[in-house]
Amino acid sequence: MTEPMTVRDRRQAFVDNLYARERGTRSKNPKYAGDCRQALARMRRMFSGTRQQTEAFEYVFPYDPPQAEQDTWLLVAGLFALNPQPPRSRKGRRTFGASMGELKAKTGTAADRRFTQLLARDRDALSHHLRQTVRLLASHGIPIDHHQLLDDLVVLLGENYRGDHAHQIRLNWARDYHVPARNGRSTEAVADNDDEEPEPGDAS
Incomplete structure (x- = not known):
């Protein structure tokens, strides 16, 4: 008997599927590549209004997000579609603060106020x-670790958004923004694979 997936497993599978959509846009199969581009466009349109948001449901709800996390999963799907890039590395996690630190390295102190x-x-x-x-x-070609972002936003947008865990997440973002040597963003290689990808599977 197959063990049921934990919430963490479901989050992982959901974000893995988002990355599979991005890889699929570079597929040598024109139909598959077109389907993946259309999926990203639908997720991107979710920010246009409630009706458009429903177009993203088919990419989120098959992974059975907990009710308290549904809006956050939808948000992450839309954010991914705005910046669909492979992560910097397959090793370890990278906070949103690390991505912002890379922006600072490119643009200077202009990033400080925004962060x-x-x-x-x-x-x-x-x-x-x-x-x-x-x-x-x-716009600057800087990727985001959406696995880590989803885990962090579940807390920052959840009921305990003022709790100790949320405070620690903000500290982690700030540390990785201000201490670039610790997150290794200058040495990590882009994790990319142009080989043919299987179609993103469902959550079954």
Whole structure:
């Protein structure tokens, strides 16, 4: 008898599927590549309104997000579609602060104010500010670790967004933003694979 997937397993499978969609856009199979591009476009449109958000449901709900996390999973799907890039490395995790630190390395102190504002945003305003910031990262070709981002946002946008765990997440982001040598962003190789990918599977 197959053991049921834990919430962490389901989060992992959900984000793995997002990355599979990105890889699929570079497939040598034109139909598959087109399907993946269409999927990303639908997820991207979810920020346009409630009706458009429903187009993203088929990419999220097969992975059975806990009810308290549904909005966060949908948000991460949309954020991924705004900046669909493979992660820097398959080894370890990379916080959003590390991605912002890479932006600072490219743009200088202009990133400081934006990052400070991001850390200071309360739960209600964080989603909007993240959308703006992710677009900026995309414009500079800076990837995001969406596995780590989902885990972090489940806390930052959850009921305990003022708790100790949320505070520690913000500290982790700040540390990785201000101490680039510790997150190794100058030495990590882009994890990319142009081989033919299987179609993203369902969550069964």
